[in-house]
Amino acid sequence: MIEHIYTLRVMYPDTDKMGTVHHSNYAKYYETARWELFRTIGISYQSVEEAGFMLPVISMSVRFHKTANYDDILTVKTTLKAMKGVRIWFNYKIYNAKYELINDAETVLAFVNKHNWKPCAAPEIVINAIELKRKE
Amino acid sequence: MIEHIYTLRVMYPDTDKMGTVHHSNYAKYYETARWELFRTIGISYQSVEEAGFMLPVISMSVRFHKTANYDDILTVKTTLKAMKGVRIWFNYKIYNAKYELINDAETVLAFVNKHNWKPCAAPEIVINAIELKRKE
Amino acid sequence: MIEHIYTLRVMYPDTDKMGTVHHSNYAKYYETARWELFRTIGISYQSVEEAGFMLPVISMSVRFHKTANYDDILTVKTTLKAMKGVRIWFNYKIYNAKYELINDAETVLAFVNKHNWKPCAAPEIVINAIELKRKE
Amino acid sequence: MIEHIYTLRVMYPDTDKMGTVHHSNYAKYYETARWELFRTIGISYQSVEEAGFMLPVISMSVRFHKTANYDDILTVKTTLKAMKGVRIWFNYKIYNAKYELINDAETVLAFVNKHNWKPCAAPEIVINAIELKRKE
Numbered sequence: 001m002i003e004h005i006y007t008l009r010v011m012y013p014d015t016d017k018m019g020t021v022h023h024s025n026y027a028k029y030y031e032t033a034r035w036e037l038f039r040t041i042g043i044s045y046q047s048v049e050e051a052g053f054m055l056p057v058i059s060m061s062v063r064f065h066k067t068a069n070y071d072d073i074l075t076v077k078t079t080l081k082a083m084k085g086v087r088i089w090f091n092y093k094i095y096n097a098k099y100e101l102i103n104d105a106e107t108v109l110a111f112v113n114k115h116n117w118k119p120c121a122a123p124e125i126v127i128n129a130i131e132l133k134r135k136e
Numbered sequence: 137m138i139e140h141i142y143t144l145r146v147m148y149p150d151t152d153k154m155g156t157v158h159h160s161n162y163a164k165y166y167e168t169a170r171w172e173l174f175r176t177i178g179i180s181y182q183s184v185e186e187a188g189f190m191l192p193v194i195s196m197s198v199r200f201h202k203t204a205n206y207d208d209i210l211t212v213k214t215t216l217k218a219m220k221g222v223r224i225w226f227n228y229k230i231y232n233a234k235y236e237l238i239n240d241a242e243t244v245l246a247f248v249n250k251h252n253w254k255p256c257a258a259p260e261i262v263i264n265a266i267e268l269k270r271k272e
Numbered sequence: 273m274i275e276h277i278y279t280l281r282v283m284y285p286d287t288d289k290m291g292t293v294h295h296s297n298y299a300k301y302y303e304t305a306r307w308e309l310f311r312t313i314g315i316s317y318q319s320v321e322e323a324g325f326m327l328p329v330i331s332m333s334v335r336f337h338k339t340a341n342y343d344d345i346l347t348v349k350t351t352l353k354a355m356k357g358v359r360i361w362f363n364y365k366i367y368n369a370k371y372e373l374i375n376d377a378e379t380v381l382a383f384v385n386k387h388n389w390k391p392c393a394a395p396e397i398v399i400n401a402i403e404l405k406r407k408e
Numbered sequence: 409m410i411e412h413i414y415t416l417r418v419m420y421p422d423t424d425k426m427g428t429v430h431h432s433n434y435a436k437y438y439e440t441a442r443w444e445l446f447r448t449i450g451i452s453y454q455s456v457e458e459a460g461f462m463l464p465v466i467s468m469s470v471r472f473h474k475t476a477n478y479d480d481i482l483t484v485k486t487t488l489k490a491m492k493g494v495r496i497w498f499n500y501k502i503y504n505a506k507y508e509l510i511n512d513a514e515t516v517l518a519f520v521n522k523h524n525w526k527p528c529a530a531p532e533i534v535i536n537a538i539e540l541k542r543k544e
Contacts, residue, residue, distance in 0.1 A: 012443070012453070013296055013436045015289040017342055022285045023193045024163035028421045031160075035420070035479075045420070046479045057159045061197040067253070070289055071443075071454045117203070148307070148317070149300045149430045153423040153478055160421055164285045171284070171343075181284070182343045206425055207318045295465045296439075299432035329431045333469040339525070389475070 002080040002133050004037035010072045020067035027060065030092045030105055033076035037090075041129045053123050055088070055109045062105040066096070073097050083130060086110045086119040138216040138269050140173035146208045156203035163196065166228045166241055169212035173226075177265045187259050191224070191245045198241040202232070209233050219266060222246045222255040274352040274405050276309035282344045292339035299332065302364045302377055305348035309362075313401045325395050327360070327381045334377040338368070345369050355402060358382045358391040410488040410541050412445035418480045428475035435468065438500045438513055441484035445498075449537045461531050463496070463517045470513040474504070481505050491538060494518045494527040 008029060016022040035045040048055060068074055074094050081089040088109050094102040111122050144165060152158040171181040184191060204210055210230050217225040224245050230238040247258050280301060288294040307317040320327060340346055346366050353361040360381050366374040383394050416437060424430040443453040456463060476482055482502055489497040496517050502510040519530050 011436060011440050013288055013294045013439070016285055017287040017289065017291045018190055018192065019289045023196065024160050024167075024285055027160035027163065028419060031421065032419050044479060054154055056154065056203070057200055059197075059199045060159070061195075063195045064193055067192070071452060147300060147304050149303070149424055149432055151425040152421055153425065153427045155425045158421045164283060167285065168283050180343060207316060290462055290464065292464075295468065296432050296435035299435065303432075326426055328426065328475070329472055331469075331471045332431065333467075335467045336465055339464070 002037065002041065002130065004033070004040055004078045006033035006036045006076040006078065008032070008074050008076070010068055010070055010074060012070055015070050018067075020069055023062075023064060026062060026064075026094065026103060026105065027057075029074065029076055029094065030060075030078070030090070030107060031057075033078045033092060034080075034090050034107075037078045037080060041133045043126060043129050048123065048126065049114060051123050051125065052114050053120070054112050054114050054117075056112060057107050058087075058110045059108045060105065061107075062103055064103045066100055066102050068094070068096060068102050074102065080130070081106075083122060083127075086112075086121060088122065138173065138177065138266065140169070140176055140214045142169035142172045142212040142214065144168070144210050144212070146204055146206055146210060148206055151206050154203075156205055159198075159200060162198060162200075162230065162239060162241065163193075165210065165212055165230065166196075166214070166226070166243060167193075169214045169228060170216075170226050170243075173214045173216060177269045179262060179265050184259065184262065185250060187261065188250050189256070189259050190248050190250050190253075192248060193243050194223075194246045195244045196241065197243075198239055200239045202236055202238050204230070204232060204238050210238065216266070217242075219258060219263075222248075222257060224258065274309065274313065274402065276305070276312055276350045278305035278308045278348040278350065280304070280346055280348070282340055282342055282346060284342055287342050290339075292341055295334075295336060298334060298336075298366065298375060298377065299329075301346065301348055301366065302332075302350070302362070302379060303329075305350045305364060306352075306362050306379075309350045309352060313405045315398060315401050320395065320398065321386060323395050323397060324386050325392070326384050326386050326389075328384060329379050330359075330382045331380045332377065333379075334375055336375045338372055338374050340366070340368060340374050346374065352402070353378075355394060355399075358384075358393060360394065410445065410449065410538065412441070412448055412486045414441035414444045414484040414486065416440070416482050416484070418476055418478055418482060420478055423478050426475075428477055431470075431472060434470060434472075434502065434511060434513065435465075437482065437484055437502065438468075438486070438498070438515060439465075441486045441500060442488075442498050442515075445486045445488060449541045451534060451537050456531065456534065457522060459531050459533065460522050461528070462520050462522050462525075464520060465515050466495075466518045467516045468513065469515075470511055472511045474508055474510050476502070476504060476510050482510065488538070489514075491530060491535075494520075494529060496530065
């Protein structure tokens with residue numbers, strides 16, 4: 001299990017007329033957070049695509065506990081939980097500046113060939129980077 | 137159980153560099169589809185807010201089966217599954233023009249007081265409209 | 273000059289905490305409206321890309337007169353003003369249901385080669401479709 | 409004239425199927441950049457709204473020179489050019505990591521009363537903060 005902390009500030013257009021962050025935006029925060037986790041183990045998501053792979057989300061489940069507001073500093077705590085076959089599991093917890101849990105989520109992603117979208121085993125650069133991190 | 141069919145055409149900015157619809161957009165399609173279901177039973181979501189209520193999403197779960205593309209005509213089949221206490225359950229299935237299942241999802245929403253965000257029973261206009269529809 | 277009317281309903285996530293449509297969304301409405309104009313002369317923007325071209329926006333100018341709200345029915349009146357060399361000019365006026373002018377805009381787009389992003393003359397299918405429409 | 413540098417990294421959902429940043433997103437980058445400029449002179453945009461004012465955009469003009477890509481680090485150079493009566497002028501230049509100009513823009517915003525959207529003179533906290541900064 002590899003953990004990572006990503007921090008962001010809520011932009012104005014991410015709010016809606018309820019006055020709080022529209023729920024669709026959290027999927028964007030999770031995505032950015034997981035690729036920042038990847039970056040800390042030496043992989044950019046860009047390089048994964050350049051190597052001929054893509055990582056679409058195949059399932060996502062979110063529980064919304066509290067609202068977040070414009071200009072809030074949010075902390076996304078991301079956990080790479082597992083990687084097996086073509087799949088990779090991430091968990092997320094988003095906290096506000098008072099360390100209140102805003103929402104938590106899990107996503108499953110699958111490695112696919114960039115050209116034909118066929119599921120395929122994770123590329124070696126990803127497997128090796130994760131192994132290396134785990135041995136630390 | 138009340139069902140509704142909503143049709144939309146995918147806009148260019150809803151795609152990402154994978155060439156397909158970014159997964160965060162489906163939450164917007166589900167939302168628009170469920171308020172169109174509401175409209176068919178005589179309630180606009182706008183009128184729910186004007187009556188002093190809001191209906192934030194408290195959980196969402198999605199399984200992504202296939203990708204959708206720019207300019208695709210998508211059909212969202214929405215089912216109002218249940219309403220109990222402060223909660224209301226919706227299911228969604230999105231199909232493309234070949235009637236292939238793109239993704240399916242469920243959301244739970246909660247009625248809250250617009251001014252203090254406290255959970256509260258569904259407003260009578262909503263309860264009555266749903267009852268009326270079920271008796272049809 | 274070719275004109276076209278496109279109608280849309282404002283989705284909830286297009287609003288922000290001011291309670292009205294966030295100004296960044298109008299660029300999306302203009303874009304959708306101009307490709308719907310194209311469709312009426314027998315061209316889908318998708319087919320332009322499939323023919324090896326893209327049409328990025330190279331300048332945009334907008335004057336915001338009034339706000340639009342959630343669930344408003346908006347009408348985008350689009351005019352294809354001119355096409356010369358690599359460039360094509362569109363004007364837009366967005367009205368609400370009371371026929372009040374919400375905003376007006378103009379965009380300049382340039383035909384580029386899809387593979388190297390080099391500016392290039394408009395493809396014949398586009399030139400011919402526009403000529404044909406003008407002769408009507 | 410007050411200047412400010414804001415840096416951001418392009419998120420995946422800000423790209424479209426052309427493979428580059430969709431042009432509608434730059435309005436969001438400008439907006440975030442100008443409120444970060446405000447923050448450096450001691451004002452948060454949140455506090456402007458809390459004081460009973462809002463600052464909607466009344467016109468925007470953009471020239472797009474180059475494209476930006478996923479994961480690019482972009483620098484927004486914002487200039488508060490003038491404030492007179494109810495209006496305030498900002499200019500923006502966005503550069504990539506090679507210091508190539510991606511696009512440049514200007515926006516005019518107007519102070520309005522938050523409750524009735526009537527144009528009104530800038531609040532004293534804003535006027536004073538700008539004066540103070542200019543005297544530096």
